[in-house]
Amino acid sequence: MARALVGKKTRQLLVFVHVAVSVGWMGAGAANVVLALTAGYSPDPVLRLACYQLIDRIDWWLVIPLAFATLVSGVVVSVASPWGLSRYWWVLTKLVLTVAVIVYSTFLIGVWVEESIAAVAAGAPESPVAGQLAYGAGLNIVAFLFMTWASVAKPWGRTPWGRERRTRRAAGTRPAAAGAAR
Structure with a gap:
């Protein structure tokens, strides 16, 4: 496993911050x-x-700030730890899902909230997107729980990028420097 960029205490603090903001986002x-x-x-x-x-x-005071804090802290923890950002499928999956939930929440759920406020404020008997909003928010919880499971189970092994790095290290070679002559 690769050597960590930070010490154990710093890594523990980074993981704590990541878990705290992630749990806050899920809550x-x-x-x-x-x-x-x-x-x-x-x-x-x-x-x-x-x-x-x-x-x-x-959304404005908790979800959005916590979502971006989760993304940033997750990237920092990954880069500063032996797990890396793209060495293991579970880390890469969490990264992709985090970005997907942020995009989905912004471009769909956020719009549905605005539509619901406007419809009900205008006197509509109900929001035309009430079901989509409720089920969409529930889908986010499913994604959060899946990411939590992946953090604990650490399934699927190394990515091709993680295997390549491990193979080079075992062979005692380093990748060629950028711009080096071949």
């Missing part, structure tokens, strides 16, 4: 699921509007 996402379901099934338009507005506030 805020879970709150949004409850609020979306409450809004979707409530006959009270005032309660529905309040739930959608709370989702919007939770």
